[in-house]
Amino acid sequence: MLPVVALVGRPNVGKSTLFNRLTRSRDAIVADFPGLTRDRQYGQGRVGPRPYIVVDTGGFEPVKSEGIVREMADQAEAAIAEADVVIFVTDARAGLTPHDERIMQRLRTCQRPVYLAVNKCEGLAAEHAAEFYELGMGEPIRISATHGHGVLPLMQKVLSELPEEFNEPEQEEEENPDAPKRIKVCLAGRPNVGKSTLANALLGEDRLIAYDMPGTTRDAIKVDFESDGIPFRLIDTAGLRRKGRVFEAVEKFSVVKTLQAIEDCNVCILVLDATEGIAASDAQIAGYALEAGRALVVAVNKWDGVDSYKRSMVDLDIERKFHFLRWARFIHISALKRNGLNHLMKAVKDAHAASFAKLSTPRLTRVMMAAVEQQQPPRVGRTRPKLRYAHQGGMNPPVIVIHGNSLDAVSDSYKRYLEGVFRDAFNLAGTPLRVELKTGRNPYAEDEKKK
Known part of the structure; x- marks a missing residue:
């Protein structure tokens, strides 16, 4: 049983940088931009023979809030609830803030071991972390997630003080060569077409933030699940827009993550918005998948939100703009009402089987x-x-x-x-x-x- 370590803190204190350091990956987008991370991101780390699961969260606002901030807080609350231990990340250069104090008040009631990590301590004297003693968490642990200073002692302390059931080194199970491998399915499409809503519908839980605002998802979030006994890995990605409309550096990072997810997946689900019609960028995204040689299923979402005339016009538009995808299956769905999902998953399984077919x-x-x-x-x-x-x-x-x-x-x-x-x-x-x-x-x- 692997211990779960949740990283919690206010925006822009370096949680995603620490997540990448602990998992030895670049799965989380990192930029000097507050509120960049929104959904929970999971990864595996290891200290010597001791593996663990680490959860990255968005900026945590424990007091009553609204909109996307409330959704991010709910994600952080879910991470705290499922964690075995919490690392409260703060910023030495910004110092102790009232926001940090509000988070600490919430963490005192979480009934989990909480460790205080003071990040961005590179080049600073120990006195800069002294004010964090006010939080009543004992001695703050000084780290630099960017340079790796103090990260190993932090994790050694966290793991050594876990309950007995976590103290035994995890026995690595031998992989069964006959066991089915996970089918990697990527959700791609324009912003606000319902990719995260579809992901939640397939997972059967509100795992991802689904908010009526373009650009809600920024990272490529990977979640494992099963459908009819077949293991899948679902990858929810940020929405892709035309190059001329991508201005922010953060969105450029998201575009790179999305294109990498399309390249690495087995089956790409292109999500369209029936209420908005078919745009030229939809065909462009399909072209990315085609160029990468990926199996493709097209999900025409929000089908319940259009009348019969609009449906016929959408079908005509699809036939005209996707003439190069005559081999792909087009499935009409409603992610919000969970209509058509069985047909969608069957099309995904058939596309994967065709992609790996052995031809004598x-x-x-x-x-x-x-x-x-x-x-x-x-x-x-x-x-x-x-x-x-x-x-x-x-x-x-x-x-x-x-x-x-x-x-x-x-x-x-x-x-x-x-x-x-x-x-x-x-x-x-x-x-x-x-x-x-x-x-x-x-x-x-x-x-x-x-x-």
Whole structure:
């Protein structure tokens, strides 16, 4: 059983920097910008043989608040409730503030061990942390999350004073090679289309902040869950806008995190907003997934909020702007009312299965020969390309390699024809398919050159 350590404090004291230091990752976005972190972010750390789970939280305002600040406070409260120990992070350079005192009053009632960490102490004398004795937490632990100073003694102290059930080093379980791997599913789309609401609906709990304000999500938040016994890892991302509308440095970091999440996932769910219609940036986001070779499912959200005429117009718009995604499945859903989620998850599972499908060489070659019999490649000059055999060259996305003679002359339209034939024959819906042509070397070319 791994101990859970929650990082709590007011905005901009370095909680996310400490989270990255403890997890040895860059999962949390870090910038000199208050209120950057909003959702809970989980990660694993280790001190020697002692692993633990660390939870990053947004700036905590324990008194009555409204709007997004209230939502962030609820996330911090949830982290405190599930934690075994709390690290209260403060800022040595800003000094003790009334906000710190309000948080300390709340933590006194949490019935969890609380440790006071005074961050940003690099280059400062010990006297700068003296005022934090006023909080009544004993000796403050001076650290620098940026440089790593004092972080190891802090975690050694935290872990050594845990109850007996956490004192035994965690026995690492041997991985079962036959156990199914988690399917990584990424939610992508424009701001305020309902990605976090959809994530909460799939998880069955209010795990992420879903607020009626564009740009609520900033980090790429990863949450594990199961659907029909199949393990998934859901990644909620920040909304993507056109490059010309991205001005803040923080949003640029969020865009990078989102593009990395699309690159690393197995299946991308592109979330559209039926009430706002289909924008050019929606097709651009789909293009990112297509370029990365990721399986794709399109969720048309807020379908319950439009009438029959608007629905028909949205469907026509989808057909016109997403003509390059005819292989993807489009599912009408309502994340708020949890309608259509079963169909959505089935489409995700089918797309993942198609992306990792194993295609036998004999059957690929037979399908290719049947396609050539039905429609031969166009003649180029005096020669006609000759397709000899096909085999699978990769998965995620599936790659089909065709060998033959004079294949450099095969047109793109004929490659698309072959792609359609392979899709129908192997039921490869929901995933991109790449067809590569390789021309065999002419053994008589050298003799011709000598003549």
